[in-house]
Amino acid sequence: MNLFSLQWKESFRAPQWEAKATIKILIGVVSLYFIGSFLFLGSVVYPALNKTVLEREPLEVFNSVLLLFFFAELIIRFFFQQLPVTNIQSLILLPFKKRQIVNHVMLRSVFSPFNLVPFIIYLPFAISMYRDDYLETQALAWWLALLMTTLSLNFLLYIINKNNTYFVALVLLLLGTIALDVYAETDLGKMVGIPFDAVVNKPEYLVGFLLLLCGMYAVLFFFLKKSFYLDAGLGKKRTRVSGGEYTILNFLGDDALILRNDLRMIVRNARPRQIALMSFLFLFYGLVFFTQDIYRDMEYVMVFAGIFVTGGFTMTFGNYVPAWDSSYYKLLMTQNISYKKYLLSKWNLMAFVTAVSALLAIPYVYFGWDILAIVIAGAFFNIGLNTWVTLFGGLLNKTPMKLNVKAKAFENTQGFSMTQFVLIIPKMVLPVLLYWLPSFFISPTAGFISLAGSGIVAIILRDKIANWVTELYKKQKHETIEAFNK
């Protein structure tokens, strides 16, 4: 009981509750939007499957793709779910039984937004089943089976989260299964659905899922209890040092200095690693739009997607400059380096990654030369202009960054301000207009020239823009130092 009251205080005295009312409302709206869309998804899937896949039962179809669901869930959880272990250190010497604390930690993890999935996706589906012609016991048994599986995944994540090798092994296993199904036409993925088919026919089989859940709980319980020492599982982990010389950058001379440091920062800290991986996924963003025929004629959607394909890193990384350096900002502000040089090296990094993304995006030519042209023009815009807009946006972000702590999903209010929200206009709307207006009134080629040209002009004027942004940074210097000092 004591533990829960501590927990209560911790969550309600956390800094994010002190965020401004507007931000709270916005987060509320966004969460509701997501919950709403998933609820909608959950409730339309069944009728949709009923209509489209005539020869098979919707439930059977759904069960056969469950593996993909679990796979996606595991990946998202791995990247975003923060496990509540670190704050146990202060309790370890107090007169709680170990068993009590371990149980508490595990129970706490159940109250995670990720465990809402059974409620917002599977429950509407189960209700649709009941409304069709399944018995309520059947629908309930199916739903309970999925609920228990989700919770088992929740506990499984604890074990793999401590160990990247387990995670990689699991991902390879799952990918292998999917690959075999696609290329060798095996039915391994569908086999995952079999227990869920079975539980509908015989609700008694739920016992099996219950055993799985209990087993998972027990495994994790002993795993955590064993590692219940500061130097074993719960404390900060010491990382082994490797690499980091990046001698390949030497040709850049002095400019390589901050760049090399940024690379080390990204590779050696959890939070920037997470962002870098996410920005890599942006490369595939185009697949969502370019593959759909309905978007083909909507040029603005194409430009929008094109900007994202190469701009992922710029927009995610740049948004946290200078917050990335918050823990040693005073050093940078007193050492022998000018503000302008500092900003230019951040620009170089973003420009470089954007250029590499553009090269990696060449396969998009598969969808047509015009698509590739949009992606390339978008890359020029990203390098020339978006970099500076995000650097300006980052300046408004005055929350110090804990580099080696993963971001918590749904709690990432870091540096969110109305101004940053407004900055979406130059980041997203401007490139669309730059392309679409000339394209509409003259020709698509004119649109391409206008979008790419704006970026090229900005690259030529780089030095002037840099001076201007440097002045903005200088004006905010003391406020930034003070904010990062907290």
Add this chain to the structure above:
Amino acid sequence: MIQLENLSKKYEEVTVLEVASLSISKGEHFGLVGNNGAGKTTLFSLLLDLIRPSSGKVSINKIEVAISEAWKKDTAAFIDDAFLIDYLTPEEYFAFVAQLRKVSTTELDVFLAQFEEFFNGEVLAQKKYIRDFSKGNQKKVGLAAAFIGKPEVVILDEPFANLDPSSQIRLKKFLTNDQNTDCTLLISSHDLNHVTDVCDRIVLLEKGSIIKDTPKSPETLKELEAYFSAQ
């Protein structure tokens, strides 16, 4: 070397520092003492342009710190953890600072060799990131780095805190050795013994004002002890 004019810092209506005028000449070893909240760190932060003064100005080498960035090439400091890049190894951190200060790798190696005793075999070649070092060893890294490239001005806040007794003595030896006689050294400390050993001028701050500014004499330590016991 360093000039302060009408410098003051107020938070809301509370004045935390008020110095009408203070001038520190080249090569002076300047010791700042005072109880918690006297304004020592505030003074150092103002010197480094880390906080904005409510009035007045600071110049280092005749360069006003709030206006130009040129003072940075002659000045180094170690105030707190925010001067360490914790995901680097000490070697990488030293190399980073050395490059900023235009010091070559060979010069850096020579420079670091003199800290062998001070580091006590616990800092270099440990294959650890700075964040995984103990507080004391982190401090050693920051202190040594502040002297890379022979800066004309070095500002150290509480350099003796967190160090073990042997390291404190070794640090004292380093600060008073011949090569640092030209260096304008500013240190603050709660340890009256150390500060009087290292410095040739002692300034006492109380509630944001300078109440004593004397060259060091054999009596200084006794006077300071008398002052602080009467508080």
